[in-house]
Amino acid sequence: MKALQFDRSGSPDVIVLRDVPKPEPGPGQIRIAVRACGLNPADWALVDGLLADQLPSLPRGLGLEIAGTVDALGEGVTGIEIGDPVFGPATFDGPTAGAAEFALMAAWARIPEGVTAEQAAALPVAAETAWRALDDLGVQPGELLLVHGAGTTVGEAAVRFALHRGIRVIATAGPTRAAALEEIGAQVTGYGDGMAERVAALAGGRVDRALDTAPTGGRIDRADQPSPAGGSLPTLIELTGDPDRVLTVSDFAAAAELGARITTEIRYDQLGEFARLAGEGVLAVSVARTYTLDQIREAAKLSQSRRPGGKLLLVL
DSSP states (O other), rough: OOOESSSSSGGGEEEEEEOOOOOOOOOTTTEEEEEEEOOHHHHHHTTTTTTTSSSSSEEEOOSSSEEEEEEOOTTOOOOOOOEEEEEEEEOSSOOSSSBEEEEESSOOEEOOOOOOHHHHSHHHHHHHHHHHHHHHHHHOTOOOEEEEESSSSHHHHEEEEEHHTTOOOEEEEOOHHHHHHHHHEEEEEEEETTTHHHHHHTTOOOOOOEEEEEOOOTOOOTTSSOOOSOOOHHHHHHHHHHHHHGGEOOHHHHHHHOOOOOOOOOOTTTTHHHHHHHHOOOOOOOOEEEEEEEGHHHHHHHHHHOSSSSSEEEEO
């Protein structure tokens, strides 16, 4: 089968397309014929060496979220059949991952009626991160939540989930996604100078909680790396009046310095709920562009630009 791999840490230039053996599903796993694979900032961080000391030796694969049809069942798997359409996280601790003709999954949900494989592949990472962030932040129905960076895939998912939970949302976003966010029910304002004043005017008082989903230069920050307490976290803390009411999904170093919250424990126990909400039209992640496996460098360049305009997908 065709699969993307990397033999050493570095930039996306180290990623190569190869012919490799199909992976075999272990106990509790399934193998799928991949239709689409989502690309994320975390992919480039992993290629650059993130978690290198916790993962098996190289070569390793690329791609954390996938959708396709079930091709093989591992020992003990029930409730799913060959040919069923599914989506979810790909295993990425082997020589191949999601960006391949066939991939392994240890957690999955059926793709609901009316949702394409491409749309489903865009969901897992953004939905999981946004759902977990709202839970860990402790935002309650009736409260006012500021989602900073709502034009990102995680930010839009957080806005959608929050509104569905009965939470009032103010979102900061650029002009590309502003209209779409307003259409689903958020109050939207832009970034840049005067943001705090504009948010305060929309809020009509203090913001209850703030969620930072803005990118951090295309990399995943680590709390043990020195970083000035810059970025947007000081403004978000000012708007809420308490660093404990602010959570970031990316700027971990500044959060450690300022006392804001972070969330890192990935969990996919809500995949079935994500499928249900996607089927009902509550959850959707905008797909900006699709690429083939041999276009990975072009896809990586746009992804790392911090302006992809939505989810980027590899399609097979």
